Amino acid sequence: MSIDQRPQADEVADADSHSPQAHWRTVVHAITGWDLWQHPVARVAAVVFSALLMGLVISVPLDLQGQILFSVGSFGAALLLSRTPGRLSTLAMIVLSISASSRYIYWRFTDTIGFTNWLDAAFGYGLVLAELYAFAVLLIGYFQTAWPLQRRPVPMPQDISTWPSVDVFIPTYNEPLEVVRQTVFSAMSLDWPADRLHVYVLDDGRRPEFREFCEELGVGYLIRDNNHHAKAGNINAALKVTSSEYIAIFDCDHIPTRSFLQVCMGWFFKDTNLVMLQTPHVFFSPDPFERNLDTFHRMPNEGELFYGIVQDGNDLWNASFFCGSCAIIRRKELLEVGGIAVETVTEDAHTALKLSRLGYNTAYLEVPQAAGLATESLSGHVGQRIRWARGMAQIARTDNPLFGKGLKFGQRLCYLNAMLHFFYGLPRLVFLTAPLAYLFFGAHVFQATALMITAYALPHLAHASVTNSRIQGRFRHSFWNEVYESVLAWYIMRPVIVAFINPKLGKFNVTAKGGRDRESLFRLDHCTALCGAVGDQSGGFCGGDLEAVLLRRRRNHHAGHQHGLDHLQRHPAGRQCGGGQRDAPDPWHTARGGCPARCHPL
Numbered sequence: 001m002s003i004d005q006r007p008q009a010d011e012v013a014d015a016d017s018h019s020p021q022a023h024w025r026t027v028v029h030a031i032t033g034w035d036l037w038q039h040p041v042a043r044v045a046a047v048v049f050s051a052l053l054m055g056l057v058i059s060v061p062l063d064l065q066g067q068i069l070f071s072v073g074s075f076g077a078a079l080l081l082s083r084t085p086g087r088l089s090t091l092a093m094i095v096l097s098i099s100a101s102s103r104y105i106y107w108r109f110t111d112t113i114g115f116t117n118w119l120d121a122a123f124g125y126g127l128v129l130a131e132l133y134a135f136a137v138l139l140i141g142y143f144q145t146a147w148p149l150q151r152r153p154v155p156m157p158q159d160i161s162t163w164p165s166v167d168v169f170i171p172t173y174n175e176p177l178e179v180v181r182q183t184v185f186s187a188m189s190l191d192w193p194a195d196r197l198h199v200y201v202l203d204d205g206r207r208p209e210f211r212e213f214c215e216e217l218g219v220g221y222l223i224r225d226n227n228h229h230a231k232a233g234n235i236n237a238a239l240k241v242t243s244s245e246y247i248a249i250f251d252c253d254h255i256p257t258r259s260f261l262q263v264c265m266g267w268f269f270k271d272t273n274l275v276m277l278q279t280p281h282v283f284f285s286p287d288p289f290e291r292n293l294d295t296f297h298r299m300p301n302e303g304e305l306f307y308g309i310v311q312d313g314n315d316l317w318n319a320s321f322f323c324g325s326c327a328i329i330r331r332k333e334l335l336e337v338g339g340i341a342v343e344t345v346t347e348d349a350h351t352a353l354k355l356s357r358l359g360y361n362t363a364y365l366e367v368p369q370a371a372g373l374a375t376e377s378l379s380g381h382v383g384q385r386i387r388w389a390r391g392m393a394q395i396a397r398t399d400n401p402l403f404g405k406g407l408k409f410g411q412r413l414c415y416l417n418a419m420l421h422f423f424y425g426l427p428r429l430v431f432l433t434a435p436l437a438y439l440f441f442g443a444h445v446f447q448a449t450a451l452m453i454t455a456y457a458l459p460h461l462a463h464a465s466v467t468n469s470r471i472q473g474r475f476r477h478s479f480w481n482e483v484y485e486s487v488l489a490w491y492i493m494r495p496v497i498v499a500f501i502n503p504k505l506g507k508f509n510v511t512a513k514g515g516r517d518r519e520s521l522f523r524l525d526h527c528t529a530l531c532g533a534v535g536d537q538s539g540g541f542c543g544g545d546l547e548a549v550l551l552r553r554r555r556n557h558h559a560g561h562q563h564g565l566d567h568l569q570r571h572p573a574g575r576q577c578g579g580g581q582r583d584a585p586d587p588w589h590t591a592r593g594g595c596p597a598r599c600h601p602l
Helices: 010-017 022-030 041-057 063-080 087-111 120-145 177-188 208-217 228-239 260-270 289-293 304-315 331-336 349-359 377-396 409-419 427-441 452-477 478-501 525-538 544-551 558-571 588-593
Strands: 166-172 199-204 220-222 246-249 274-278 327-328 361-364 370-371
Touching: 010 120, 041 087, 063 087, 063 452, 063 544, 087 120, 087 452, 120 304, 120 427, 120 452, 120 525, 166 177, 166 228, 177 199, 177 208, 199 208, 199 228, 208 220, 246 260, 246 331, 260 274, 274 349, 289 377, 289 478, 304 361, 304 409, 304 452, 304 478, 327 331, 331 349, 349 361, 349 377, 349 409, 377 409, 377 478, 427 478, 452 478
Parallel strands: 166 199, 166 246, 199 220, 274 361
Antiparallel strands: 246 327, 274 327
């Protein structure tokens, strides 16, 4: 496992070979190393026995005292496992969590839905459906992230003459030249043979100053006579007039390190069926939540969970998503699926789905090789997430991964979970407002005593929290994640439902970047949502202190961004090989040993 994803117990075992953690890891390795487990009969017998035991644990009836004893025992085992190293300990915690959650769901359906009137039934079944959604996402999430692949870079061939040609696409629409300029400079400086590196600015804004800038530098400048299908259409138009074997795509604010191609391209030589490789998106600047709540570089944002653990988990099942930037795609196969997908507004993920349906491999390399600007206003941030959510709902309707040919079981579940995630708006609002059903209408959404609810629900929640903390590690803090999703739930719910009903409604919206967000901006609607979210999660914290936090801006935002650009330029990943001289660094050493590849210069 990478250093970033190893549980603390593994770090303790590595540091002290005589520690209990190290001894436990030795014992586990000895047991799992038995030749018995290589026999197919033994494997089948173990699976059947485990399934029967799980069914018994889930369904056996217990009184209150028995349920409390079971809960205490299982949670104690989970806490013990959380302090032991190894992935098998993580898998054991997942099994305990699934058993507690499944037992709760089984109890909910067998003992708590005996509603006696239509009002109780309406609110009660709504809550049950929301819990089913959360349970499904929990199960698929465990499947998706239990064993991240943690792919490493592969060295390029020594013979530079075998390296392919690469087109670098930098699509832009309304971003200022000062944002695009540094991306173009860095793309031109990529450590790749100069005669096989072609940089193109794809300007959907058709601006004269961009044309002059590109002519001055000698890079390609491509425009079209319309803006159909937004970014996807822009790239597809460029595909028709360019010819390199591979295409590297960067959003116009994403600045690549010089090592990008050498770190990433090796996998295409090793796996000839690989057609797309994605790297993480990291940012120089804070997003609106990080800026307003002063958490930038102090707590992980929501993107770090996806790029830190989810994509790595997807990679195990050959289901890595294309994320629209910081990625390489092979031209031949991209043209085979008709170019970048235009049927939905999340053209990137849909393109990867199409490639996977044809049996091609996709990959994720958790080695940051570029950095960009985060969204600068809460309205822009919410608008971007609404587009992602609407696009996933469109895919769920028009090209659902559960159906159709070409996908394996693991790929279907990974894509399904990505789509289910963005339907969280309605269930979360149900959870937040369920107590109001009793306060305002006297509805009894649970047909059970408070003690029984506690005995079954608390283990379910506690196991899920501890297990996800073990899996997600530094990539997610539970409290702030709850606040974040509670704020967005109000805005995401309606567009997702509308898009699922009618996928053709709505249009692509461009996320503004590079603005001078210097002035304090007070949005009453957004403040109200955030107040409610924080109040729900912290027992009523709201008012003047929160308002002060909301209005706070980081004064050194843009100064910090410029510092990051200077930092990248001062630390090149290797010498330019354009002149034919082979002097490239080892890609893994470059990626992990130097600050440019980590892309966290601030």
